[in-house]
Amino acid sequence: MIRYDVLIVGAGIIGAACAYRLAERGLKVGLLEQAPTPAVGSTGKSAAGVRVQFTETTNILLSWHSIQEYRAMPEAAYRPIGYLFLVPDSLWESHLKGVELQQSLGVPVEVRGLEGAQEWFDFLPTAEGLEPILGATFGPADGIVDPHGICMEYLRRARTLGAKVYTETEFLAAEPVGLEWRVETSRGSFQTSFVLNAAGAWAGEVGRRAGLSIPVEPARRMVFCTAPIPYPNWHPLTIDLSSGFWFRPEHDRLIFGRSNLEDVGFQEGMDWSWLEPTLAVGLARFPWLERLQLDQKASWWGYYEVTPDHNPILGRMPGAEGWVNACGFSGHGVQQAAMVGRLMAEEIADGRAHSLDINPLRYERFALTRKLAEKNIV
Structure with missing residues (x-):
């Protein structure tokens, strides 16, 4: 059984950004991708727009910080057409x-x-x-990028830092064993301290296979x-x-x-x-x-990965120690991936995301009377 500090499910742009930033922190990272190659799901079929014109602070800053990173990344092919x-x-x-x-x-x-x-x-x-x-x-400053180029560059950087990508590897089940998770895949078993669910449109199904209810469809x-x-x-x-x-x-x-x-x-x-x-x-x-x-x-x-309020689910899963979500972006994953990668590295390595307040996007919001009221959903 192979052991990792973090096992990421999904090698699209979100999973790739997280893998790079986690490996950058010195963690042993593995990525599971059910497709033959990365970036063939929502990432590869995105309309590739990036924008800051949201109505909630967290969404605005997730996109704004990500755009700054893409601006400095030649592989992103950032073009500010507005x-x-x-x-x-x-x-x-x-x-x-x-x-x-x-x-x-x-x-x-x-x-x-x-x-x-x-x-x-x-x-x-x-x-x-x-x-x-x-x-x-x-x-x-809004515009378009190359999601495939961004994803592959993040994966290249992650591999350089020791991360391992397993393609054609389906996530089958997961259960907590002591302080860690045992993950069953079509290529065998893994053991990990953290599971990071970045499975895009399949994130809800990944949760179900681990006995968790994650409202992403x-x-x-x-x-x-x-x-x-x-x-x-x-x-x-x-x-x-x-x-x-x-x-x-x-x-x-x-x-x-x-x-x-x-x-x-x-x-x-x-x-x-x-x-x-x-x-x-x-x-x-x-x-x-x-x-x-x-x-x-x-x-x-292509697929959007939608949640009940059309906003992503970020951070640790309540009641499931070691399970972290970065999914449900409802069409906004490409434009927010860069900053999400940094925040999930903080969430796992430091115990809590701190560069940006992600509390409005945590799973616990679904139990609240007042939910995030983002109006600029397209």
């Missing part, structure tokens, strides 16, 4: 409160009127079936892609908050999607029935989309 939120009248007041908080934390965010919002492209502020747009906010999301555009126009990743429709440039193409409310579960493949309602709201606001062609073969799907 995020543009088109805000309807009904959300304007609460959205501006979020901007005030962001700016108070030293995060660059601008408020723009309709004319300023149309700097890059035209849209219809008043569109049939949608709420009128009153104004916009723009985050100049998979939810399928679609990303549609256009054919190449003869004269691509670089512009921010844009989100219409009245409909949930979003789009951004991808080389010489455009990718777009819309938050859908389908039931959770492991449902595979593209749901082409979602294309029509997505385009309906997109064309209403951005009529010029009609000139673009769809490339079905370039479109893709």
Whole structure:
């Protein structure tokens, strides 16, 4: 039986960042990945956006500190194209409160009127079936990265420090034995002081196999892609908050999607029935989309790992000594992974995360009457 100080379940971007920072602290680290290679789950299928425009302090700072790290990492291919939120009248007041908080934390965010919002492209502020747009906010430090490049670089650094990655290794069960955990996998048994659950969409199932109730479920999301555009126009990743429709440039193409409310579960493949309602709201606001062609073969799907409040679960599991969660990011894992890696290293090596207050994201919040009320969920 092989023994580790920390055994991480999941070698996506969260698990990789944690592995690097834990190995950096001198701990013996192992990673279990059920897929043939790392970064093929939500990490590899991410829309790759990073933003600081959240409404809760913890989420803002998780992303802001992570962006600073990506900015200094060539493998991240960080490109600050910005995020543009088109805000309807009904959300304007609460959205501006979020901007005030962001700016108070030293995060660059601008408020723009309709004319300023149309700097890059035209849209219809008043569109049939949608709420009128009153104004916009723009985050100049927001942008896009290469999640696969980030993940593989963290794993390279972790391996250099002695971490071991086991691919094609399924987590089967775990039970506490004395002061440690015995973990059963498709490749045999492991013993570890800490299990770190970074299994993404499978985090809830990993918990169940260890006899723990961790409220993380998979939810399928679609990303549609256009054919190449003869004269691509670089512009921010844009989100219409009245409909949930979003789009951004991808080389010489455009990718777009819309938050859908389908039931959770492991449902595979593209749901082409979602294309029509997505385009309906997109064309209403951005009529010029009609000139673009769809490339079905370039479109893709992936899983969000969702929690009841669409915020991650970070830190030690109550009642299960030695079990730590870093999961349930609900589409925000890539943009928060760098800082999460640092915090989980503190949580395990120092006994408690201290660089940032993660109490609002701990498991115990689900027993509270007032939960985290993050409003900028896309």
